[in-house]
Amino acid sequence: MLLPKYDPDNNETGIKILEELTTNVCQIQQQVLEEIITRNVNTEYLRGFLDGVYDKQLFKEKVPIVNYEEIKPYIERIANGESSNIISAEPITELLTSSGTSGGQPKMMPSTAEDLDRKTFFYNLLVPVMNKYVDGLGQGKAMYLLFVKPEIKTPSGLMARPVLTSYYKSSNFKNRPLNRFNVYTSPDETILCSDSKQSMYCQLLCGLLQRHEVLRVGTVFASAFLRAIKFLEDHWKELCANIRTGCLSNWITDVGCQNAVSTVLCGANLELANTIENECRIRSWEGIIKRIWPRTKYIEVIVTGSMAQYIPTLEFYSGGLPLISTMYASSECYFGINFKPLSNPCHVSYTLIPNMGYFEFLPVKKNGEKVAQDVRSNGVRDENCVGSETELELTNVVDLVDVKLGEYYELIVTTFTGLYRYRVGDILMVTGFHNNAPQFRFVLRRNVVLSIDTDKTNEEDLLKAVIQAKLILETLGLLLTEYTSYAETSSIPGHYVLFWELTSKGNNNEPLPELDREMMEQCCSTVEESLDSVYRRCRKKDNSIGPLEIRVVKHGAFDALMDFCVSQGSSINQYKTPRCIKSKEAIEILESRVVGRFFSQKTPSWQPINFA
Incomplete structure (x- = not known):
């Protein structure tokens, strides 16, 4: 049974099921794929590739790896009244929308009645894990x-x-x-x-x-x-x-x-x-x-990925309570569970549960070279470890049981609800194994970037740079509570703008003291020095990017931004502050609340790469 029945109050049975799932990974993954394809092989979508025949090798050879734009027309046809059989033999009962704040407009993902049972099963598995540690x-x-x-x-x-x-x-x-x-x-x-x-x-x-x-x-x-x-x-x-x-x-x-x-x-x-x-x-x-x-006993919040920047502020308010990220999930599928919930937030890894969907992994490469294998303790990747969209190669896709320790992959999922070889857009790193089940650290979302010229700064690049600048803020007794950015291109040359909301450490809800201009300008320079070599070259050698600017906004500015995003269709429950904004309205909301503007006063260091 892919969804074994059990009493979720029975802790011993729950642990036993988890051990069986993580031990029999290969068999379960093959069973999942076979069940998904045999159910849906006569749908319009799969019939065009498999001609009514299930075969794993044929599936991998013929069914393409796709992104949302490629499956969007099929989902929109169902939304407009055509049969679910376009993509799913089971009736599509609803469409699940993404938060829409990571990479553009909200996406719609198909869901079935059975999928609710799968989610409930997944939630129930969290109980024995937490009871084991707390x-x-x-x-x-x-x-x-x-x-x-x-x-x-x-x-x-x-x-x-x-x-x-x-x-x-x-x-x-x-x-x-x-x-x-x-x-x-x-x-x-x-x-x-x-x-x-x-x-x-x-x-x-x-x-x-x-x-x-x-x-x-x-x-x-x-x-x-x-x-x-x-x-x-x-x-x-x-x-x-x-x-x-x-x-x-x-x-x-x-x-x-x-x-x-x-x-x-x-x-x-x-x-x-x-x-x-x-x-x-x-x-x-x-x-x-x-x-x-x-x-x-603990605070349960997701603090991986872009949420990692909130860890210091949470620790300030928590009084020493553990910060626990229990699960890794998305609108497409529920993926994994944190089997060591009391681990440091910077070291959180998720064990993918093999009966949730069929998982494949696209090795992430840059310029044909394997990625660096070290991820720093705060989850920030090495600056050369992940390439852009055009640099990712759709070759050598591997199964869940074939991923390698220390390697980086983009997650691909085939679900019970009508997604086939779908690129989720998450970059993960293999950190270990629980029995035969790989464990992954979330690294970043693919292709969330700032760009002025040939520079491409993604969400993780920005987080890494902001973390370095925050060290300066701490010496001033300040906490960075929120940030976002945008590429200011109305001026020539264009430049990066960071909106920062600050609060005084130990002075709850009181006005900020007058900011030290020299120190804030140092923050700007530190961010620039922490960005990649392409950005620094554009700043120093090419002069195609102007000095980075930090605009400090008053208390509540990011609440107003969230209210705006929610009014535009984002979910308050799934809302994540966008690390790069392009909406004129969103920029105006923050701009109207600016209380200080600071620019980098020196160009960052840069040296050409020496291949000798």
């Missing part, structure tokens, strides 16, 4: 701040919505057992409220009311958790007033939220209000999570 999780609740966004109905009547919205609105989530790992402080009605502000307020209020029952806190991405902390900073007085009086604020108009919160807000609680107020009014919010929720 004791007593069944003796309290989780304050997980979870959000949905309104669905979009396609012309066919199918709903298009983010993958987590789909799951939270499903019967699998609503009818989950309430006697174990998934007991939340947030009533379902507050999670399912489409007004993100009312949802956030009510979920935080319920979390505060149940502060002594909270054993773990979290959101999906680190950025969302920090947004929640900022929201608490802005609203703690009102939240305490609600607790003190036993009455919910009048601006909460969502009936579901009103009814659900009323069951938790059972009368006035002067003592609790005073306790929370005393903690929140302290000038420094260092360790605020542990102070407000004293029984908390």
Whole structure:
């Protein structure tokens, strides 16, 4: 059975299933591929390549490796009313939208009813892993701040919505057992409220009311958790007033939220209000999570990839709590589980679960040479390890069991829901094995770049450079809470612009002190020195790129950016601050909140490559 039935409360059985899955990787992967193809071999898409015949070698020879643009027409036909049989023998029941903030407009991925069971099975596997490392999780609740966004109905009547919205609105989530790992402080009605502000307020209020029952806190991405902390900073007085009086604020108009919160807000609680107020009014919010929720064992947020830049800020607020990234998943497929959840966030690896889909791997090369094998402890790659789109070669694709330790690969997935040899766009590095299952570290998303001339700076290049500049900020007692960038090309030559939102360490929610111009200019130069040789050549030798600029924005600017992105269709639950923005409206939102502008005052060093 590809989805074995078991009682998720049975920890021993869960561990046994994980051991079987990670031991029998080869057999399970072959079974997965055979089942997917035999089910769907007569779909319009596969029939054109396989002519109704299943054969693994034929599949690899004839079915092309594709990106989203190549399968988009098939998905749009289904969205417009044609039969699911274009790509899937099973009925497509909904379309899952990506966040749309990493590489352009949201994508739509097919999903079936069975896929919800597969996701539920995957979530259940997280329970025995966490129970293995953290004791007593069944003796309290989780304050997980979870959000949905309104669905979009396609012309066919199918709903298009983010993958987590789909799951939270499903019967699998609503009818989950309430006697174990998934007991939340947030009533379902507050999670399912489409007004993100009312949802956030009510979920935080319920979390505060149940502060002594909270054993773990979290959101999906680190950025969302920090947004929640900022929201608490802005609203703690009102939240305490609600607790003190036993009455919910009048601006909460969502009936579901009103009814659900009323069951938790059972009368006035002067003592609790005073306790929370005393903690929140302290000038420094260092360790605020542990102070407000004293029984908390860890914070569960994704801090891999671009989320790694939030680690210092999370550590500041956490009071020493572990930061745990439990899983690796996307709209296309749920992929892997972190089998060592208490490991340092910089060293997180995910073990791919072989019954989730059929996985292949495209070795990532540059100019025909193998990539460097060292990834630094913060997950930032060597500057020469990943090539651009045109440098990736669609050759020597390998199966899950054939990847090599230390090598870099782009993930390709074939799913049960109608995706065949689909390039996910994630670059991964093999870090080890659990039994026979490879473990991967997420390195970066492919082709998220800034470019002025021949330079191409991707998301990971930028993160590496910003991390170096942040060391200067720390000497000034400042924290970088958010950043993004864009290529300013209205001037000649064009230049990189970084928007930075800063806060004073230890001075909660207070205005920034006057920034030291010389030190901020040094930050600009440090970023430039940390970028790759092509950028530095363009700056120093070619003069085709102007001095890098840092624009410091006032507190709340990135909240406004998020609000704008959500209004344009992004999901608050899946939102990730875009590290490169191109929208004029988004740039104007940040530009209107700029409080300081600083430019690099020296050109970065550069030496031509010597092949002698």
